[in-house]
Amino acid sequence: xxxxxxxxxxxxxxxxxxxxxxxxxxxxxxxxxxxxxxxxxxxxxxxxxxxxxxxxxxxxxxxxxxxxxxxxxxxxxxxxxxxxxxxxxxxxxxxxxxxxxxxxxxxxxxxxxxxxxxxxxxxxxxxxxxxxxxxxxxxxxxxxxxxxxxxxxxxxxxxxxxxxxxxxxxxxxxxxxxxxxxxxxxxxxxxxxxxxxxxxxxxxxxxxxxxxxxxxxxxxxxxxxxxxxxxxxxxxxxxxxxxxxxxxxxxxxxxxxxxxxxxxxxxxxxxxxxxxxxxxxxxxxxxxxxxxxxxxxxxxxxxxxxxxxxxxxxxxxxxxxxxxxxxxxxxxxxxxxxxxxxxxxxxxxxxxxxxxxxxxxxxxxxxxxxxxxxxxxxxxxxxxx
Numbered sequence: 001x002x003x004x005x006x007x008x009x010x011x012x013x014x015x016x017x018x019x020x021x022x023x024x025x026x027x028x029x030x031x032x033x034x035x036x037x038x039x040x041x042x043x044x045x046x047x048x049x050x051x052x053x054x055x056x057x058x059x060x061x062x063x064x065x066x067x068x069x070x071x072x073x074x075x076x077x078x079x080x081x082x083x084x085x086x087x088x089x090x091x092x093x094x095x096x097x098x099x100x101x102x103x104x105x106x107x108x109x110x111x112x113x114x115x116x117x118x119x120x121x122x123x124x125x126x127x128x129x130x131x132x133x134x135x136x137x138x139x140x141x142x143x144x145x146x147x148x149x150x151x152x153x154x155x156x157x158x159x160x161x162x163x164x165x166x167x168x169x170x171x172x173x174x175x176x177x178x179x180x181x182x183x184x185x186x187x188x189x190x191x192x193x194x195x196x197x198x199x200x201x202x203x204x205x206x207x208x209x210x211x212x213x214x215x216x217x218x219x220x221x222x223x224x225x226x227x228x229x230x231x232x233x234x235x236x237x238x239x240x241x242x243x244x245x246x247x248x249x250x251x252x253x254x255x256x257x258x259x260x261x262x263x264x265x266x267x268x269x270x271x272x273x274x275x276x277x278x279x280x281x282x283x284x285x286x287x288x289x290x291x292x293x294x295x296x297x298x299x300x301x302x303x304x305x306x307x308x309x310x311x312x313x314x315x316x317x318x319x320x321x322x323x324x325x326x327x328x329x330x331x332x333x334x335x336x337x338x339x340x341x342x343x344x345x346x347x348x349x350x351x352x353x354x355x356x357x358x359x360x361x362x363x364x365x366x367x368x369x370x371x372x373x374x375x376x377x378x379x380x381x382x383x384x385x
Contacts, residue, residue, distance in 0.1 A: 042097065045084050049077035074105055118350060125343025134344060140310040144335035153345050155311040156326035159226060160295060162315055163305070163322060166230035167237055167294055172287060175241030176276075182242075183249040184271050194246070200239035208235040209300035217304065224306045226320030232300030237290035244289055248282030249275060281363050288360040292353050298324040323349050 034042075053072035057063040063072075081101050085094040127148055128134045134152045142151035178197065182190045212232040216222045252275050260270040276283070306319030307329055323345055330342025 041084050042081065042101075045080040046073075046077045049073055049080045052076050052080075077101060121343055121346050121350060125340055125345070125347050128341050128344035129347060134341075138310050142309075144333050144338040146337070148337070148341075151341070153323070153326060153341075153348065155308065156321045156323045156345065157348070158311055158313070159305075159308075159320045159322040160324075162313070162320070163226050163230040163233060163301070164291055164295060166227060166315060167233040168287065168291060170230070170234045171237045171241055171290060175238055175286070175290070176245050176283060178238075178242040179245035179249050180271060180275075182246050184267065184275065197239050197242045197246070201243055203236070203239065205236055205297050206299040206303075208232050209303035211235060212300065213303045223316075224304060224319055225317065226305055226312065226315035226322075229301045229305035229320065229322065230315065232304045233294040233297060236297055236300060237294040240293050241286050241290040244286030245279075245283055248279045248286060251282070252278050284363045285360045288356050288363065292356040292360070295356070296324055296349060296353060298328050301325050302328065323352075 050073050053069055053076050056076075057068045057072050063069075078098055078101050081097050082094050085097045131148050133149060136154055137150070137152035138155035139151045139153075140155075178193065182194050182197075209232050212228055212235065216228050216231060217224060222228060256274050256278060257270055260274045261267070265273070301322050301324055305322065305325065307325050308319045308321045312318065312320040327342045327345050327349065330338045330345065333339060333342075
């Protein structure tokens with residue numbers, strides 16, 4: 001509404017008039033999905049760059065290796081992408097396509113490195129995986145030159161599971177409790193704890209093994225066993241779980257806490273019944289990521305547990321083998337058959353870690369389902385009253 005004061009003219013509202021004869025606005029390239037023309041330009045630039053790189057490295061210059069071909073292809077591809085983008089686009093379009101090419105190339109390099117490592121490990125250890133005894137037997141009484149139809153890794157798998165179980169039982173309450181303290185309590189001491197947790201995230205694994213070795217084995221006199229290895233793994237897993245859980249708890253909306261406190265609940269009752277159930281999928285992801293970090297550690301287990309060729313169930317009764325330790329021992333052996341067994345065990349470890357990460361992704365995925373709608377009951381008609 002417009003008001004007038006004295007002799008001032010009332011304010012008027014100007015409504016824009018739609019001009020049907022005006023030319024349509026030009027869509028800005030780079031927003032949304034690329035058009036067929038943009039895809040053709042990018043694809044043609046990289047195909048032409050590959051042909052030019054092959055001509056330069058394989059015919060004109062004495063650079064016969066495939067590495068030089070890939071490097072020249074990357075450089076020439078970015079140059080040709082910039083040139084073709086500048087013909088019909090602006091400076092922003094050129095920068096956007098060049099940066100997109102750099103980022104895509106980096107992702108492809110990382111993916112190629114991961115795939116090549118997995119393929120190499122599986123290729124070196126596929127023969128022992130074809131025998132069922134490799135998964136159900138141990139190495140007691142089996143020499144490094146015995147055939148693949150003898151011996152297995154069941155003792156290493158059992159040791160890893162027992163050590164990880166103890167480590168999770170220790171780190172789960174400590175890690176989530178630390179995250180709750182940093183998020184819900186706060187204060188200066190919480191900032192100090194957060195700094196220590198972030199610093200421990202980059203802690204070398206050998207330092208964790210030396211810490212448990214000097215404190216638990218040397219100072220206390222506890223024997224080298226699966227329990228000592230589990231404590232070393234706990235030191236490695238604790239900062240991962242605490243840091244991830246801290247991030248998850250800070251994402252919980254503050255309105256839920258305020259609503260619970262407004263209804264008369266205490267702070268800890270709010271944390272137990274509101275905050276933790278809301279962040280349950282993220283907390284499960286944090287635990288799985290910590291387990292995936294600890295399952296492949298070698299140096300802490302090497303210093304604290306020792307190796308055994310038979311199944312050990314009691315974590316406090318002498319040495320206990322594990323998958324990383326079995327892989328390390330087998331790879332150091334001069335016997336080719338033992339090295340192949342080590343690569344086969346590495347394949348099993350890769351599958352286990354991959355399964356843990358897939359489970360973490362599935363747990364972290366937001367659950368979306370059909371919402372239940374409340375339908376009002378129809379009002380009774382006059383005839384039924």
